[in-house]
Amino acid sequence: MSEKKRRAGAAVAGAASSSKKPRAAASYAESLRSKLRPDATILATLRSLASASSSKSKAAAKSLADHDPSADPTSSYIVVADQDSSSVTSRINRLVLAAARSILSGRGFSFAVPSRAASNQVYLPDLDRIVLVRRESARPFANVATARKATVTARVLSLVHAVLRRGIHVTKRDLFYTDVKLFGDQSQSDAVLDDVSCMLGCTRSSLHVVASEKGVVVGRLVFADDGDRIDCTRMGVGGKAIPPNIDRVSGIESDALFILLVEKDAAFMRLAEDRFYNRFPCIILTAKGQPDVATRLFLRRLKVELKLPVLALVDSDPYGLKILSVYMCGSKNMSYDSANLTTPDIKWLGVRPSDLDKYRVPEQCRLPMTDHDIKVGKELLEEDFVKQNEGWVKELETMLRTKQKAEIQALSSFGFQYLTEVYLPLKLQQEDWI
Amino acid sequence: MSEKKRRAGAAVAGAASSSKKPRAAASYAESLRSKLRPDATILATLRSLASASSSKSKAAAKSLADHDPSADPTSSYIVVADQDSSSVTSRINRLVLAAARSILSGRGFSFAVPSRAASNQVYLPDLDRIVLVRRESARPFANVATARKATVTARVLSLVHAVLRRGIHVTKRDLFYTDVKLFGDQSQSDAVLDDVSCMLGCTRSSLHVVASEKGVVVGRLVFADDGDRIDCTRMGVGGKAIPPNIDRVSGIESDALFILLVEKDAAFMRLAEDRFYNRFPCIILTAKGQPDVATRLFLRRLKVELKLPVLALVDSDPYGLKILSVYMCGSKNMSYDSANLTTPDIKWLGVRPSDLDKYRVPEQCRLPMTDHDIKVGKELLEEDFVKQNEGWVKELETMLRTKQKAEIQALSSFGFQYLTEVYLPLKLQQEDWI
Numbered sequence: 036m037s038e039k040k041r042r043a044g045a046a047v048a049g050a051a052s053s054s055k056k057p058r059a060a061a062s063y064a065e066s067l068r069s070k071l072r073p074d075a076t077i078l079a080t081l082r083s084l085a086s087a088s089s090s091k092s093k094a095a096a097k098s099l100a101d102h103d104p105s106a107d108p109t110s111s112y113i114v115v116a117d118q119d120s121s122s123v124t125s126r127i128n129r130l131v132l133a134a135a136r137s138i139l140s141g142r143g144f145s146f147a148v149p150s151r152a153a154s155n156q157v158y159l160p161d162l163d164r165i166v167l168v169r170r171e172s173a174r175p176f177a178n179v180a181t182a183r184k185a186t187v188t189a190r191v192l193s194l195v196h197a198v199l200r201r202g203i204h205v206t207k208r209d210l211f212y213t214d215v216k217l218f219g220d221q222s223q224s225d226a227v228l229d230d231v232s233c234m235l236g237c238t239r240s241s242l243h244v245v246a247s248e249k250g251v252v253v254g255r256l257v258f259a260d261d262g263d264r265i266d267c268t269r270m271g272v273g274g275k276a277i278p279p280n281i282d283r284v285s286g287i288e289s290d291a292l293f294i295l296l297v298e299k300d301a302a303f304m305r306l307a308e309d310r311f312y313n314r315f316p317c318i319i320l321t322a323k324g325q326p327d328v329a330t331r332l333f334l335r336r337l338k339v340e341l342k343l344p345v346l347a348l349v350d351s352d353p354y355g356l357k358i359l360s361v362y363m364c365g366s367k368n369m370s371y372d373s374a375n376l377t378t379p380d381i382k383w384l385g386v387r388p389s390d391l392d393k394y395r396v397p398e399q400c401r402l403p404m405t406d407h408d409i410k411v412g413k414e415l416l417e418e419d420f421v422k423q424n425e426g427w428v429k430e431l432e433t434m435l436r437t438k439q440k441a442e443i444q445a446l447s448s449f450g451f452q453y454l455t456e457v458y459l460p461l462k463l464q465q466e467d468w469i
Numbered sequence: 470m471s472e473k474k475r476r477a478g479a480a481v482a483g484a485a486s487s488s489k490k491p492r493a494a495a496s497y498a499e500s501l502r503s504k505l506r507p508d509a510t511i512l513a514t515l516r517s518l519a520s521a522s523s524s525k526s527k528a529a530a531k532s533l534a535d536h537d538p539s540a541d542p543t544s545s546y547i548v549v550a551d552q553d554s555s556s557v558t559s560r561i562n563r564l565v566l567a568a569a570r571s572i573l574s575g576r577g578f579s580f581a582v583p584s585r586a587a588s589n590q591v592y593l594p595d596l597d598r599i600v601l602v603r604r605e606s607a608r609p610f611a612n613v614a615t616a617r618k619a620t621v622t623a624r625v626l627s628l629v630h631a632v633l634r635r636g637i638h639v640t641k642r643d644l645f646y647t648d649v650k651l652f653g654d655q656s657q658s659d660a661v662l663d664d665v666s667c668m669l670g671c672t673r674s675s676l677h678v679v680a681s682e683k684g685v686v687v688g689r690l691v692f693a694d695d696g697d698r699i700d701c702t703r704m705g706v707g708g709k710a711i712p713p714n715i716d717r718v719s720g721i722e723s724d725a726l727f728i729l730l731v732e733k734d735a736a737f738m739r740l741a742e743d744r745f746y747n748r749f750p751c752i753i754l755t756a757k758g759q760p761d762v763a764t765r766l767f768l769r770r771l772k773v774e775l776k777l778p779v780l781a782l783v784d785s786d787p788y789g790l791k792i793l794s795v796y797m798c799g800s801k802n803m804s805y806d807s808a809n810l811t812t813p814d815i816k817w818l819g820v821r822p823s824d825l826d827k828y829r830v831p832e833q834c835r836l837p838m839t840d841h842d843i844k845v846g847k848e849l850l851e852e853d854f855v856k857q858n859e860g861w862v863k864e865l866e867t868m869l870r871t872k873q874k875a876e877i878q879a880l881s882s883f884g885f886q887y888l889t890e891v892y893l894p895l896k897l898q899q900e901d902w903i
Contacts, residue, residue, distance in 0.1 A: 279706065
């Protein structure tokens with residue numbers, strides 16, 4: 036759509052939507068449109084952001100390498116890493132050979148299993164993620180207390196071996212159903228699967244056991260999904276479903292200047308339909324709420340390979356910030372895998388608590404925080420990843436003081452396309468992220 | 470993968486997975502592999518199924534046209550239909566002009582709103598779907614009881630008009646946020662939106678108000694999503710996200726012989742990774758659980774345009790059957806839209822209660838039905854859409870008698886690829902659907 040046409044259309048929607056709302060807020064919101072500079076100016080801003088991010092990533096990559104404790108068994112932390120099938124297979128072979136040798140020498144066999152307990156998880160500020168302290172416990176077969184679990188462990192090792200040999204991927208549920216009698220309950224095979232990841236020092240996706248996917252992506256991105264070349268500028272409004280098995284993703288290419296991480300699919304749809312990525316070259320992705328493993332892996336992969344800045348568009352509530360924390364620092368129950376699941380240095384673009392007043396979001400589009408919201412907000416203030424960022428602390432304090440929250444969709448009160456035509460361009464122009 | 474390679478691979482997995490399971494069941498399951506005839510024979514079966522479905526669809530289309538009550542305002546039923554933007558716009562214009570004329574003549578204005586109450590919904594066996602009995606109530610502005618609702622109705626009409634003029638799509642949530650003060654609660658704007666659909670005699674998607682999408686599709690299908698040509702054989706393992714706005718879907722082409730409707734994404738992933746559609750030309754889609762509106766619209770569109778038989782692969786539990794009923798007959802709260810959302814004549818391929826014994830699914834992979842399951846199962850026996858199909862009644866009775874249920878994933882107990890290599894090909898070969 037031409038600039039002129041776009042503006043004319045917006046004026047129509049503005050007029051249509053202002054009849055019953057406080058006129059002051061709506062006309063102020065419209066007045067922000069005049070603050071927008073030409074797209075070329077905004078693009079120049081984004082280009083310098085992208086190149087800064089790229090050089091910073093290189094520095095960060097170096098510092099990660101300096102601290103990388105995954106390879107070293109004498110290190111005090113466990114950080115598992117992606118491994119290819121043959122490497123995982125040979126690690127399993129080594130484990131099984133060691134067990135066989137131990138049995139033949141009359142000592143039975145025992146697995147050394149790293150502890151994944153919460154008390155064993157620490158946040159490393161240098162790495163900006165949660166990792167596991169190296170503390171292993173023995174799981175001997177010749178012991179009434181551990182015989183069953185040792186058997187389950189051996190069985191999971193053998194199943195993973197079979198999956199890798201066939202070159203396929205399965206879900207946790209599939210794995211459970213191969214031996215319901217032994218596993219009894221899926222939580223047991225799931226837990227041992229995590230044990231096996233830690234024992235082998237590889238990610239769960241390296242084991243070819245995948246989670247279901249729910250994320251979608253559109254924008255300036257080309258990649259291969261299981262060998263099929265996907266051009267994400269040609270995926271219509273629906274977008275491309277993010278593949279469940281990240282190791283089948285290859286050939287990532289992009290001319291984007293940033294990655295726009297969106298919490299909700301409604302906002303994603305608006306951005307996709309307006310082809311926002313054609314005006315401001317970017318990659319847009321969403322996990323449709325709580326981030327799933329596949330989307331987190333995909334985002335990290337994009338960030339690592341493309342070295343692009345990641346800007347996040349989430350609801351202005353504690354839950355929005357919680358979602359950012361999962362992308363950035365991982366969730367507690369997969370801490371051992373955090374290195375491969377987390378994307379550090381995500382910028383909080385919006386909707387931020389301070390935006391509510393800055394953009395004069397009408398009172399009736401704001402929602403009062405519930406007691407539970409306030410409790411979660413206060414807990415977040417205690418989290419290391421929030422404390423680290425002064426801007427975030429201030430925003431969170433604003434939220435807790437005003438006791439107000441708002442969804443991304445609240446911007447629709449200024450017109451359905453206000454998000455893509457005014458709010459986001461202005462945010463980008465003003466480099467208004469923290 | 471060559472036939473030989475596939476069989477060799479399966480033997481490996483079979484060996485790996487049989488160690489702890491009742492050997493009889495596993496070896497029986499393996500023995501079924503030998504029953505498989507060459508793919509060419511199975512394909513011949515499918516070809517005749519596809520051509521039968523195509524000619525039957527023509528007959529059905531005729532009978533639908535005979536009964537189609539949507540166009541006729543004197544008919545006793547309301548069945549809304551898809552309308553293009555200009556047609557919806559002119560319907561809104563007509564409504565508003567009538568209101569204006571009424572106001573100018575001193576009679577104020579009033580909307581005639583069809584009742585969408587449950588008591589007003591009937592199942593029409595001829596059409597095989599739920600429709601709305603035509604019964605309208607007046608919603609005058611000059612009445613304390615209805616003034617607010619009449620205002621909301623007028624506002625929603627004006628918002629829809631603005632959306633259509635801009636040629637965009639919005640979500641229900643967007644619509645709500647354009648006037649929170651008036652709507653108060655999203656349930657109110659949602660309800661009036663449904664009223665407006667009925668008043669205008671068009672589907673909600675014709676109003677360009679869309680639901681979020683969660684379905685994915687792969688297989689022998691090419692279509693355009695907002696002008697982008699999508700080849701679903703080249704969508705990797707992740708598949709293509711089904712677009713939220715069906716009216717942007719065009720140019721549907723396919724050389725598939727059937728549509729495989731899958732309940733769960735785990736089974737979808739197995740089929741996609743094994744590229745099942747290359748062996749047996751088909752279109753595979755899933756809504757990942759409870760069907761969303763976008764997936765239902767998409768399935769119907771495929772069925773209508775391609776006239777292919779639809780085979781369903783769901784869990785063997787009442788919930789699986791319930792999902793089939795939503796695809797086939799619609800859900801009660803969108804009955805007015807049922808003509809456009811439902812896909813009649815879906816065949817129940819599996820997993821059926823009788824399959825559990827037929828394929829000797831091990832006891833430990835079956836789950837006992839809960840009291841709630843049994844209650845839902847008994848309710849389903851009373852539903853017209855079940856009663857109509859003798860085979861379904863028998864299966865449901867088997868389920869309720871054995872009090873056992875099973876997931877699609879239970880077939881993994883015979884090897885991870887048993888589903889795609891033995892179970893489904895044998896089902897297709899034996900034309901084992903009801």
